[in-house]
Amino acid sequence: MSSSTAPAPAPTPTARPVRRHRRTTAILAIAVGAALLSAGGGTYAYWSTQTALTAGPVSAGDLNLSLGTGTWSLKGVLGSAQSVSNLTTVKIVPGDVLTLTQPLDVTLVGTTIAADLKAEVGSTFTSGALGSNLDVVLTVSSYGTATGTNTYRLTSANSGAATATLTITFKPGTTGRAGATQSVNLNDIAFTLTQASS
Template identity: 90%
Template sequence: MSLETASPTRASRAARPVRRHRRATAIALITVGAALLSVGGGSYAYWSTQTALTAGPVSAGDLNLSLGTGSWTLKGVLGTAQPVANLTTVKIVPGDVLTLTQPLDVTLVGNTIAADLKAEVGSTFTSGALGGNLDIALSVAGYGTATGTNTYRLTSANSGAATATLTITFKPGTTGRTGATQSVDLNDIAFTLTQASS
Protein backbone atom coordinates (compact mmCIF):
# COMPACT_ATOMS: atom_id res chain seq x y z
CA MET A 1 0.00 0.00 0.00
CA SER A 2 1.54 3.27 -1.07
CA LEU A 3 1.08 6.59 0.65
CA GLU A 4 0.45 9.46 -1.61
CA THR A 5 1.30 12.99 -0.56
CA ALA A 6 -1.65 15.18 -0.91
CA SER A 7 -1.06 18.14 -3.14
CA PRO A 8 -1.53 21.47 -1.40
CA THR A 9 -4.90 22.94 -1.75
CA ARG A 10 -5.49 26.42 -3.12
CA ALA A 11 -6.32 27.71 0.41
CA SER A 12 -3.08 26.40 1.94
CA ARG A 13 -1.02 27.87 -0.90
CA ALA A 14 -2.68 31.28 -0.34
CA ALA A 15 -1.97 31.17 3.43
CA ARG A 16 1.81 30.74 3.02
CA PRO A 17 2.55 34.30 1.79
CA VAL A 18 0.38 35.74 4.56
CA ARG A 19 2.35 33.84 7.24
CA ARG A 20 5.64 34.84 5.62
CA HIS A 21 4.51 38.48 5.53
CA ARG A 22 3.50 38.44 9.19
CA ARG A 23 6.82 36.86 10.17
CA ALA A 24 8.78 39.48 8.18
CA THR A 25 6.77 42.31 9.76
CA ALA A 26 7.41 40.98 13.28
CA ILE A 27 11.15 40.70 12.63
CA ALA A 28 11.23 44.26 11.29
CA LEU A 29 9.41 45.58 14.35
CA ILE A 30 11.78 43.78 16.71
CA THR A 31 14.78 45.21 14.83
CA VAL A 32 13.40 48.78 14.98
CA GLY A 33 12.61 48.45 18.69
CA ALA A 34 16.10 47.19 19.44
CA ALA A 35 17.59 50.10 17.49
CA LEU A 36 15.49 52.63 19.40
CA LEU A 37 16.51 51.12 22.72
CA SER A 38 20.18 51.27 21.81
CA VAL A 39 19.93 54.92 20.71
CA GLY A 40 17.78 56.11 23.60
CA GLY A 41 19.75 54.33 26.28
CA GLY A 42 16.88 52.11 27.25
CA SER A 43 13.31 52.75 28.15
CA TYR A 44 13.82 53.12 31.88
CA ALA A 45 12.20 56.05 33.68
CA TYR A 46 13.60 57.63 36.87
CA TRP A 47 11.87 59.76 39.46
CA SER A 48 12.34 63.53 39.21
CA THR A 49 10.75 66.69 40.54
CA GLN A 50 11.30 70.43 40.47
CA THR A 51 10.16 73.39 42.52
CA ALA A 52 10.38 76.98 41.23
CA LEU A 53 11.91 79.79 43.30
CA THR A 54 9.64 82.28 45.00
CA ALA A 55 12.25 85.07 45.02
CA GLY A 56 10.58 87.43 42.54
CA PRO A 57 12.23 89.56 39.81
CA VAL A 58 15.58 91.37 39.93
CA SER A 59 16.19 94.42 37.73
CA ALA A 60 19.27 95.98 36.15
CA GLY A 61 20.45 99.44 37.11
CA ASP A 62 21.67 102.07 34.64
CA LEU A 63 24.69 104.12 33.64
CA ASN A 64 24.44 107.09 31.30
CA LEU A 65 25.98 110.48 30.58
CA SER A 66 24.67 113.42 28.62
CA LEU A 67 26.10 116.88 28.06
CA GLY A 68 24.21 120.14 28.10
CA THR A 69 25.21 123.26 26.20
CA GLY A 70 28.59 124.45 27.45
CA SER A 71 30.01 127.96 27.46
CA TRP A 72 33.60 129.08 26.76
CA THR A 73 35.77 131.91 28.01
CA LEU A 74 39.27 133.01 26.98
CA LYS A 75 41.79 134.60 29.32
CA GLY A 76 45.10 135.98 28.14
CA VAL A 77 48.22 136.63 30.19
CA LEU A 78 47.45 140.35 30.44
CA GLY A 79 43.66 140.41 30.60
CA THR A 80 40.58 138.95 32.24
CA ALA A 81 38.39 136.09 31.05
CA GLN A 82 36.09 137.07 28.20
CA PRO A 83 33.15 135.07 26.78
CA VAL A 84 33.77 133.27 23.51
CA ALA A 85 30.84 133.26 21.09
CA ASN A 86 32.55 131.37 18.26
CA LEU A 87 35.56 129.15 18.89
CA THR A 88 36.42 128.99 15.19
CA THR A 89 37.42 132.67 15.27
CA VAL A 90 39.75 132.35 18.29
CA LYS A 91 43.53 132.56 17.77
CA ILE A 92 45.29 131.39 20.92
CA VAL A 93 48.85 132.28 21.95
CA PRO A 94 51.16 130.94 24.67
CA GLY A 95 49.79 131.73 28.13
CA ASP A 96 46.13 131.74 27.02
CA VAL A 97 43.58 129.74 28.99
CA LEU A 98 40.38 128.52 27.33
CA THR A 99 37.78 127.47 29.90
CA LEU A 100 34.69 125.37 29.23
CA THR A 101 31.84 125.37 31.74
CA GLN A 102 30.03 122.12 30.93
CA PRO A 103 26.68 121.01 32.39
CA LEU A 104 26.51 117.22 32.88
CA ASP A 105 23.64 114.86 33.55
CA VAL A 106 24.89 111.61 35.06
CA THR A 107 22.75 108.52 35.59
CA LEU A 108 24.16 105.98 38.04
CA VAL A 109 21.64 103.44 39.33
CA GLY A 110 22.77 100.30 41.14
CA ASN A 111 23.23 99.08 44.68
CA THR A 112 26.99 98.71 44.27
CA ILE A 113 27.72 100.87 41.22
CA ALA A 114 30.77 103.09 40.97
CA ALA A 115 32.03 104.79 37.81
CA ASP A 116 34.88 106.98 36.61
CA LEU A 117 34.14 110.29 34.94
CA LYS A 118 37.03 111.39 32.73
CA ALA A 119 38.01 113.99 30.20
CA GLU A 120 39.90 112.07 27.53
CA VAL A 121 41.95 113.48 24.69
CA GLY A 122 42.22 111.67 21.37
CA SER A 123 45.52 110.93 19.67
CA THR A 124 44.95 113.44 16.87
CA PHE A 125 44.70 116.24 19.43
CA THR A 126 48.24 115.78 20.70
CA SER A 127 49.87 114.68 17.45
CA GLY A 128 50.82 118.19 16.30
CA ALA A 129 53.08 120.80 17.85
CA LEU A 130 50.13 122.92 19.01
CA GLY A 131 48.23 120.05 20.67
CA GLY A 132 51.43 118.84 22.29
CA ASN A 133 51.76 122.22 24.03
CA LEU A 134 48.22 122.36 25.41
CA ASP A 135 47.47 121.22 28.95
CA ILE A 136 43.99 119.82 29.65
CA ALA A 137 42.54 119.86 33.16
CA LEU A 138 39.13 118.67 34.39
CA SER A 139 37.54 119.87 37.60
CA VAL A 140 34.17 118.86 39.06
CA ALA A 141 33.97 120.71 42.37
CA GLY A 142 32.19 118.84 45.17
CA TYR A 143 31.24 116.00 42.84
CA GLY A 144 32.75 112.59 43.42
CA THR A 145 36.37 112.00 44.40
CA ALA A 146 39.39 112.87 42.27
CA THR A 147 41.32 109.61 41.75
CA GLY A 148 43.81 110.61 39.05
CA THR A 149 44.53 113.04 36.27
CA ASN A 150 41.21 114.32 34.93
CA THR A 151 39.39 111.41 36.62
CA TYR A 152 36.62 111.46 39.23
CA ARG A 153 35.14 108.40 40.97
CA LEU A 154 31.35 108.64 41.26
CA THR A 155 28.71 106.54 43.00
CA SER A 156 24.93 106.40 42.87
CA ALA A 157 24.92 109.31 45.32
CA ASN A 158 26.31 111.46 42.49
CA SER A 159 23.55 110.55 40.05
CA GLY A 160 21.98 113.69 38.64
CA ALA A 161 23.06 117.09 37.35
CA ALA A 162 26.52 118.56 37.83
CA THR A 163 28.80 121.13 36.26
CA ALA A 164 32.31 120.36 35.09
CA THR A 165 35.05 122.85 34.32
CA LEU A 166 37.55 122.01 31.61
CA THR A 167 40.56 124.26 31.09
CA ILE A 168 42.87 124.22 28.08
CA THR A 169 46.10 126.09 28.71
CA PHE A 170 48.60 127.00 26.01
CA LYS A 171 51.82 126.36 27.92
CA PRO A 172 53.45 129.68 28.78
CA GLY A 173 56.90 128.12 28.35
CA THR A 174 56.36 127.46 24.65
CA THR A 175 59.31 129.00 22.80
CA GLY A 176 60.13 130.11 19.29
CA ARG A 177 57.19 129.70 16.91
CA THR A 178 56.15 126.27 18.15
CA GLY A 179 52.55 125.58 17.15
CA ALA A 180 52.19 128.83 15.20
CA THR A 181 49.36 128.84 12.60
CA GLN A 182 48.37 125.26 13.58
CA SER A 183 44.96 124.15 14.86
CA VAL A 184 43.47 121.41 17.02
CA ASP A 185 39.98 119.96 16.93
CA LEU A 186 38.33 120.42 20.32
CA ASN A 187 35.83 117.71 19.34
CA ASP A 188 38.70 115.30 19.98
CA ILE A 189 38.13 115.86 23.71
CA ALA A 190 35.43 113.61 25.18
CA PHE A 191 33.79 113.14 28.56
CA THR A 192 33.49 109.44 29.38
CA LEU A 193 31.70 107.60 32.17
CA THR A 194 32.89 104.02 32.72
CA GLN A 195 31.85 101.54 35.39
CA ALA A 196 34.72 101.03 37.80
CA SER A 197 36.12 97.53 38.17
CA SER A 198 38.96 98.17 40.60
Template identity: 35%
Template sequence: MKKMTKGAIVTGLGVALLLGGGGTLAVWNADQASNAGAITAGDLNLTAHTGVWTSDVTGRIDDVNAYRVVPGETLTYEQPVTVALEGDGMRATLSVKGAADNGFAATDGVTVSDVTLTNEDGLSISDELTPAVDGAFTASATFAFESYEGQGRAGVNESVDLSGIHYVLEQVAPTTD
Protein backbone atom coordinates (compact mmCIF):
# COMPACT_ATOMS: atom_id res chain seq x y z
CA MET A 1 0.00 0.00 0.00
CA LYS A 2 2.90 2.25 0.52
CA LYS A 3 3.61 2.19 -3.19
CA MET A 4 0.03 3.18 -3.95
CA THR A 5 0.08 5.95 -1.43
CA LYS A 6 3.35 7.29 -2.78
CA GLY A 7 1.97 7.08 -6.34
CA ALA A 8 -1.19 8.96 -5.35
CA ILE A 9 0.82 11.67 -3.63
CA VAL A 10 3.12 12.12 -6.66
CA THR A 11 0.13 12.21 -9.03
CA GLY A 12 -1.69 14.75 -6.82
CA LEU A 13 1.45 16.88 -6.62
CA GLY A 14 1.76 16.83 -10.45
CA VAL A 15 -1.87 17.91 -10.89
CA ALA A 16 -1.39 20.66 -8.30
CA LEU A 17 1.66 21.97 -10.19
CA LEU A 18 -0.26 22.00 -13.49
CA LEU A 19 -3.19 23.85 -11.97
CA GLY A 20 -1.14 26.18 -9.83
CA GLY A 21 1.27 27.69 -12.31
CA GLY A 22 3.33 25.04 -13.98
CA GLY A 23 0.89 24.87 -16.94
CA THR A 24 -2.56 25.80 -18.17
CA LEU A 25 -5.63 23.76 -18.80
CA ALA A 26 -7.66 26.52 -20.55
CA VAL A 27 -7.03 29.66 -22.68
CA TRP A 28 -9.14 32.74 -21.98
CA ASN A 29 -10.38 34.97 -24.82
CA ALA A 30 -13.09 37.49 -25.60
CA ASP A 31 -14.64 38.75 -28.83
CA GLN A 32 -16.48 42.00 -29.54
CA ALA A 33 -17.81 43.38 -32.87
CA SER A 34 -16.15 46.64 -33.95
CA ASN A 35 -19.14 48.21 -35.72
CA ALA A 36 -16.62 49.64 -38.24
CA GLY A 37 -19.20 49.91 -41.04
CA ALA A 38 -18.63 49.16 -44.72
CA ILE A 39 -16.79 50.94 -47.53
CA THR A 40 -17.64 51.03 -51.22
CA ALA A 41 -15.17 51.52 -54.06
CA GLY A 42 -15.54 54.62 -56.20
CA ASP A 43 -15.68 54.76 -59.98
CA LEU A 44 -13.81 56.35 -62.87
CA ASN A 45 -15.32 56.25 -66.34
CA LEU A 46 -14.96 57.97 -69.70
CA THR A 47 -17.57 57.91 -72.44
CA ALA A 48 -16.55 59.32 -75.82
CA HIS A 49 -19.00 60.44 -78.47
CA THR A 50 -18.46 61.07 -82.19
CA GLY A 51 -15.76 63.65 -82.81
CA VAL A 52 -15.13 66.23 -85.52
CA TRP A 53 -11.92 67.07 -87.42
CA THR A 54 -11.22 70.64 -88.51
CA SER A 55 -8.36 72.28 -90.36
CA ASP A 56 -6.97 75.73 -89.70
CA VAL A 57 -6.79 76.07 -93.51
CA THR A 58 -10.02 74.53 -94.85
CA GLY A 59 -12.40 74.29 -91.86
CA ARG A 60 -14.49 71.19 -91.10
CA ILE A 61 -13.24 67.88 -92.51
CA ASP A 62 -16.09 65.51 -93.39
CA ASP A 63 -13.92 62.45 -94.14
CA VAL A 64 -10.46 62.55 -92.55
CA ASN A 65 -9.50 59.37 -94.45
CA ALA A 66 -9.89 61.18 -97.76
CA TYR A 67 -8.36 64.49 -96.59
CA ARG A 68 -4.93 65.57 -97.93
CA VAL A 69 -3.04 67.67 -95.41
CA VAL A 70 -0.46 70.24 -96.51
CA PRO A 71 2.79 71.19 -94.73
CA GLY A 72 2.27 73.86 -92.08
CA GLU A 73 -1.39 72.91 -91.54
CA THR A 74 -2.84 72.14 -88.12
CA LEU A 75 -5.73 69.72 -87.65
CA THR A 76 -7.87 69.80 -84.53
CA TYR A 77 -9.93 66.88 -83.26
CA GLU A 78 -12.80 67.80 -80.96
CA GLN A 79 -14.82 65.11 -79.29
CA PRO A 80 -17.59 65.33 -76.71
CA VAL A 81 -16.69 63.21 -73.69
CA THR A 82 -18.42 62.48 -70.42
CA VAL A 83 -16.19 62.04 -67.38
CA ALA A 84 -17.62 60.27 -64.32
CA LEU A 85 -15.58 60.34 -61.13
CA GLU A 86 -16.83 58.99 -57.83
CA GLY A 87 -14.77 58.69 -54.70
CA ASP A 88 -13.53 60.78 -51.84
CA GLY A 89 -10.08 61.94 -52.82
CA MET A 90 -10.53 60.84 -56.48
CA ARG A 91 -8.33 62.76 -58.93
CA ALA A 92 -7.71 61.99 -62.58
CA THR A 93 -6.10 63.35 -65.75
CA LEU A 94 -7.18 63.10 -69.36
CA SER A 95 -4.56 62.72 -72.10
CA VAL A 96 -4.12 61.75 -75.74
CA LYS A 97 -2.55 58.35 -76.30
CA GLY A 98 -1.67 56.40 -79.38
CA ALA A 99 0.32 58.93 -81.40
CA ALA A 100 3.71 57.41 -80.66
CA ASP A 101 2.20 53.90 -80.73
CA ASN A 102 1.08 54.48 -84.33
CA GLY A 103 4.58 55.20 -85.53
CA PHE A 104 4.66 58.96 -85.63
CA ALA A 105 5.94 61.59 -83.27
CA ALA A 106 7.19 65.16 -83.41
CA THR A 107 10.33 63.90 -85.15
CA ASP A 108 8.14 62.59 -87.99
CA GLY A 109 6.82 66.05 -88.69
CA VAL A 110 3.67 65.87 -86.56
CA THR A 111 3.34 67.48 -83.14
CA VAL A 112 0.41 66.38 -80.95
CA SER A 113 -0.77 68.82 -78.30
CA ASP A 114 -1.94 68.06 -74.80
CA VAL A 115 -5.69 67.59 -74.40
CA THR A 116 -7.74 70.62 -73.52
CA LEU A 117 -11.10 70.19 -71.85
CA THR A 118 -13.87 72.73 -72.09
CA ASN A 119 -17.06 72.38 -70.07
CA GLU A 120 -20.59 73.30 -71.15
CA ASP A 121 -20.04 76.89 -69.99
CA GLY A 122 -16.96 77.26 -72.20
CA LEU A 123 -14.56 77.20 -69.25
CA SER A 124 -11.26 75.46 -69.85
CA ILE A 125 -10.35 72.81 -67.31
CA SER A 126 -6.59 72.44 -67.12
CA ASP A 127 -6.03 70.99 -63.66
CA GLU A 128 -6.62 67.46 -62.48
CA LEU A 129 -10.23 66.39 -62.61
CA THR A 130 -12.14 65.71 -59.41
CA PRO A 131 -15.73 64.66 -58.72
CA ALA A 132 -16.52 68.36 -58.26
CA VAL A 133 -15.59 69.11 -61.89
CA ASP A 134 -16.61 65.93 -63.71
CA GLY A 135 -19.40 65.77 -66.28
CA ALA A 136 -19.75 66.71 -69.95
CA PHE A 137 -16.75 68.22 -71.76
CA THR A 138 -15.41 68.82 -75.20
CA ALA A 139 -11.95 67.29 -75.43
CA SER A 140 -9.67 68.61 -78.14
CA ALA A 141 -6.15 68.03 -79.35
CA THR A 142 -4.23 69.52 -82.23
CA PHE A 143 -2.00 67.80 -84.75
CA ALA A 144 0.44 70.27 -86.26
CA PHE A 145 2.14 69.18 -89.48
CA GLU A 146 5.64 70.53 -89.97
CA SER A 147 6.26 73.10 -92.64
CA TYR A 148 8.99 71.85 -94.95
CA GLU A 149 10.27 75.23 -96.10
CA GLY A 150 13.38 74.88 -98.20
CA GLN A 151 13.25 71.07 -98.11
CA GLY A 152 11.89 70.47 -101.60
CA ARG A 153 9.40 67.62 -101.66
CA ALA A 154 9.96 66.32 -98.11
CA GLY A 155 6.89 64.55 -96.75
CA VAL A 156 5.05 64.31 -100.08
CA ASN A 157 2.46 61.49 -100.15
CA GLU A 158 3.42 60.26 -96.66
CA SER A 159 0.60 58.82 -94.61
CA VAL A 160 -0.05 59.17 -90.88
CA ASP A 161 -2.43 56.68 -89.25
CA LEU A 162 -4.60 58.55 -86.76
CA SER A 163 -6.97 55.63 -86.09
CA GLY A 164 -5.25 54.59 -82.86
CA ILE A 165 -5.45 58.02 -81.28
CA HIS A 166 -7.63 57.94 -78.18
CA TYR A 167 -8.27 59.78 -74.94
CA VAL A 168 -7.27 58.09 -71.70
CA LEU A 169 -8.68 58.96 -68.29
CA GLU A 170 -6.21 57.90 -65.59
CA GLN A 171 -6.53 58.08 -61.83
CA VAL A 172 -3.84 60.09 -60.11
CA ALA A 173 -2.40 58.12 -57.19
CA PRO A 174 -3.53 59.52 -53.84
CA THR A 175 -0.98 61.40 -51.80
CA THR A 176 -0.76 61.35 -48.04
CA ASP A 177 -0.17 64.47 -46.00
Protein backbone atom coordinates (compact mmCIF):
# COMPACT_ATOMS: atom_id res chain seq x y z
CA MET A 1 0.00 0.00 0.00
CA SER A 2 1.33 3.33 -0.93
CA SER A 3 2.14 5.75 1.83
CA SER A 4 1.70 8.81 -0.41
CA THR A 5 -0.94 11.27 0.72
CA ALA A 6 -3.82 12.43 -1.43
CA PRO A 7 -3.45 15.84 -3.03
CA ALA A 8 -5.00 18.68 -1.03
CA PRO A 9 -8.29 19.96 -2.42
CA ALA A 10 -8.13 23.16 -4.48
CA PRO A 11 -9.06 26.27 -2.52
CA THR A 12 -12.64 27.45 -2.91
CA PRO A 13 -12.88 30.69 -4.92
CA THR A 14 -13.73 33.65 -2.76
CA ALA A 15 -16.59 36.11 -3.44
CA ARG A 16 -14.20 39.06 -3.67
CA PRO A 17 -14.19 39.35 -7.47
CA VAL A 18 -17.98 39.39 -7.47
CA ARG A 19 -18.01 42.04 -4.74
CA ARG A 20 -15.43 44.06 -6.65
CA HIS A 21 -17.54 43.84 -9.82
CA ARG A 22 -20.65 45.06 -8.01
CA ARG A 23 -18.70 47.85 -6.38
CA THR A 24 -17.30 48.97 -9.74
CA THR A 25 -20.81 48.97 -11.27
CA ALA A 26 -22.17 51.09 -8.42
CA ILE A 27 -19.35 53.62 -8.77
CA LEU A 28 -19.98 53.89 -12.51
CA ALA A 29 -23.71 54.41 -11.95
CA ILE A 30 -23.03 57.22 -9.46
CA ALA A 31 -20.58 58.86 -11.86
CA VAL A 32 -23.07 58.69 -14.75
CA GLY A 33 -25.84 60.11 -12.56
CA ALA A 34 -23.65 62.97 -11.41
CA ALA A 35 -22.70 63.75 -15.01
CA LEU A 36 -26.35 63.80 -16.05
CA LEU A 37 -27.27 66.09 -13.17
CA SER A 38 -24.50 68.54 -13.98
CA ALA A 39 -25.37 68.51 -17.69
CA GLY A 40 -29.06 69.11 -17.05
CA GLY A 41 -28.62 71.78 -14.45
CA GLY A 42 -29.24 69.44 -11.59
CA THR A 43 -32.27 69.48 -9.35
CA TYR A 44 -31.06 72.22 -7.10
CA ALA A 45 -33.66 74.73 -5.93
CA TYR A 46 -32.90 78.45 -6.11
CA TRP A 47 -34.77 81.30 -4.51
CA SER A 48 -37.38 83.03 -6.66
CA THR A 49 -40.37 85.27 -6.24
CA GLN A 50 -42.86 87.19 -8.36
CA THR A 51 -45.22 90.08 -7.88
CA ALA A 52 -48.09 90.82 -10.28
CA LEU A 53 -48.62 94.29 -11.74
CA THR A 54 -51.38 96.43 -10.33
CA ALA A 55 -51.81 98.50 -13.52
CA GLY A 56 -55.20 97.12 -14.59
CA PRO A 57 -56.39 96.31 -18.13
CA VAL A 58 -55.53 98.05 -21.40
CA SER A 59 -57.98 97.94 -24.30
CA ALA A 60 -57.55 97.97 -28.08
CA GLY A 61 -59.02 100.72 -30.22
CA ASP A 62 -60.80 100.21 -33.52
CA LEU A 63 -60.62 101.09 -37.22
CA ASN A 64 -63.51 100.63 -39.60
CA LEU A 65 -65.13 102.15 -42.69
CA SER A 66 -68.61 101.76 -44.11
CA LEU A 67 -70.30 103.44 -47.06
CA GLY A 68 -73.82 104.78 -47.18
CA THR A 69 -75.92 105.07 -50.30
CA GLY A 70 -74.22 107.44 -52.71
CA THR A 71 -75.83 109.66 -55.34
CA TRP A 72 -74.54 110.32 -58.86
CA SER A 73 -74.81 113.29 -61.17
CA LEU A 74 -73.56 113.96 -64.71
CA LYS A 75 -72.48 117.27 -66.18
CA GLY A 76 -71.53 117.64 -69.82
CA VAL A 77 -69.54 120.37 -71.55
CA LEU A 78 -72.88 122.05 -72.27
CA GLY A 79 -75.65 122.44 -69.70
CA SER A 80 -75.85 121.88 -65.97
CA ALA A 81 -75.43 118.79 -63.81
CA GLN A 82 -78.24 116.24 -63.91
CA SER A 83 -78.91 113.54 -61.34
CA VAL A 84 -78.34 109.96 -62.47
CA SER A 85 -80.54 107.20 -61.10
CA ASN A 86 -79.24 104.36 -63.28
CA LEU A 87 -75.59 104.42 -64.34
CA THR A 88 -76.08 101.60 -66.83
CA THR A 89 -78.06 103.96 -69.08
CA VAL A 90 -75.33 106.65 -69.13
CA LYS A 91 -73.14 107.04 -72.22
CA ILE A 92 -70.26 109.37 -71.41
CA VAL A 93 -68.33 111.47 -73.92
CA PRO A 94 -65.14 113.55 -73.65
CA GLY A 95 -65.64 116.52 -71.33
CA ASP A 96 -68.29 114.77 -69.19
CA VAL A 97 -67.92 114.78 -65.40
CA LEU A 98 -69.58 112.06 -63.32
CA THR A 99 -69.82 113.05 -59.67
CA LEU A 100 -70.47 110.71 -56.74
CA THR A 101 -71.57 112.17 -53.42
CA GLN A 102 -70.66 109.41 -50.97
CA PRO A 103 -71.64 109.30 -47.26
CA LEU A 104 -68.96 107.67 -45.11
CA ASP A 105 -68.98 106.32 -41.58
CA VAL A 106 -65.45 106.24 -40.21
CA THR A 107 -64.45 104.54 -36.97
CA LEU A 108 -61.06 105.62 -35.61
CA VAL A 109 -60.54 104.84 -31.94
CA GLY A 110 -57.05 104.92 -30.48
CA THR A 111 -54.97 107.23 -28.34
CA THR A 112 -52.33 107.66 -31.06
CA ILE A 113 -54.19 106.43 -34.13
CA ALA A 114 -53.88 107.99 -37.57
CA ALA A 115 -55.14 106.52 -40.82
CA ASP A 116 -55.19 107.25 -44.54
CA LEU A 117 -58.49 107.44 -46.38
CA LYS A 118 -58.02 106.75 -50.09
CA ALA A 119 -59.92 106.20 -53.30
CA GLU A 120 -58.04 103.42 -55.05
CA VAL A 121 -58.54 102.59 -58.71
CA GLY A 122 -58.07 98.97 -59.76
CA SER A 123 -55.78 98.00 -62.62
CA THR A 124 -58.68 96.74 -64.75
CA PHE A 125 -60.23 100.21 -64.62
CA THR A 126 -57.30 101.87 -66.36
CA SER A 127 -56.28 99.01 -68.66
CA GLY A 128 -58.55 99.96 -71.57
CA ALA A 129 -58.62 103.02 -73.80
CA LEU A 130 -61.65 104.42 -71.97
CA GLY A 131 -60.30 103.96 -68.44
CA SER A 132 -56.94 105.42 -69.36
CA ASN A 133 -58.74 108.59 -70.46
CA LEU A 134 -60.67 109.02 -67.21
CA ASP A 135 -59.40 111.10 -64.28
CA VAL A 136 -60.62 109.98 -60.83
CA VAL A 137 -60.36 112.55 -58.03
CA LEU A 138 -61.37 112.21 -54.38
CA THR A 139 -62.14 115.25 -52.24
CA VAL A 140 -63.28 115.27 -48.63
CA SER A 141 -64.37 118.74 -47.65
CA SER A 142 -63.06 119.96 -44.26
CA TYR A 143 -62.15 116.43 -43.24
CA GLY A 144 -58.63 115.32 -42.48
CA THR A 145 -55.56 116.60 -44.31
CA ALA A 146 -54.75 115.92 -47.96
CA THR A 147 -51.37 114.14 -48.08
CA GLY A 148 -51.23 112.90 -51.67
CA THR A 149 -53.28 111.97 -54.70
CA ASN A 150 -56.71 110.88 -53.52
CA THR A 151 -55.36 110.46 -49.97
CA TYR A 152 -56.45 112.12 -46.72
CA ARG A 153 -54.80 111.66 -43.32
CA LEU A 154 -57.34 111.23 -40.52
CA THR A 155 -57.10 111.02 -36.73
CA SER A 156 -59.49 110.00 -33.98
CA ALA A 157 -60.94 113.51 -34.17
CA ASN A 158 -62.33 112.57 -37.59
CA SER A 159 -64.14 109.48 -36.32
CA GLY A 160 -67.80 109.56 -37.30
CA ALA A 161 -69.91 110.55 -40.29
CA ALA A 162 -68.51 112.40 -43.28
CA THR A 163 -69.21 112.97 -46.96
CA ALA A 164 -66.73 112.35 -49.74
CA THR A 165 -66.95 113.56 -53.33
CA LEU A 166 -65.57 111.46 -56.15
CA THR A 167 -65.37 112.95 -59.65
CA ILE A 168 -64.72 110.94 -62.79
CA THR A 169 -63.81 113.19 -65.72
CA PHE A 170 -63.62 112.00 -69.32
CA LYS A 171 -60.56 113.99 -70.40
CA PRO A 172 -61.57 116.80 -72.73
CA GLY A 173 -58.31 116.37 -74.61
CA THR A 174 -59.19 112.82 -75.73
CA THR A 175 -58.61 112.64 -79.49
CA GLY A 176 -59.88 110.51 -82.33
CA ARG A 177 -62.27 107.82 -81.15
CA ALA A 178 -60.26 106.72 -78.12
CA GLY A 179 -62.52 104.80 -75.72
CA ALA A 180 -65.54 104.85 -78.04
CA THR A 181 -68.11 102.09 -77.31
CA GLN A 182 -65.98 100.78 -74.41
CA SER A 183 -66.99 100.53 -70.75
CA VAL A 184 -65.36 100.58 -67.32
CA ASN A 185 -66.53 98.93 -64.12
CA LEU A 186 -67.01 101.57 -61.44
CA ASN A 187 -66.83 98.81 -58.84
CA ASP A 188 -63.09 98.79 -59.53
CA ILE A 189 -62.90 102.00 -57.49
CA ALA A 190 -62.70 101.36 -53.74
CA PHE A 191 -62.54 103.52 -50.63
CA THR A 192 -59.88 102.25 -48.23
CA LEU A 193 -58.94 103.22 -44.68
CA THR A 194 -55.49 102.08 -43.57
CA GLN A 195 -53.65 102.79 -40.32
CA ALA A 196 -50.75 105.11 -41.00
CA SER A 197 -47.24 103.86 -40.22
CA SER A 198 -45.22 106.86 -41.34
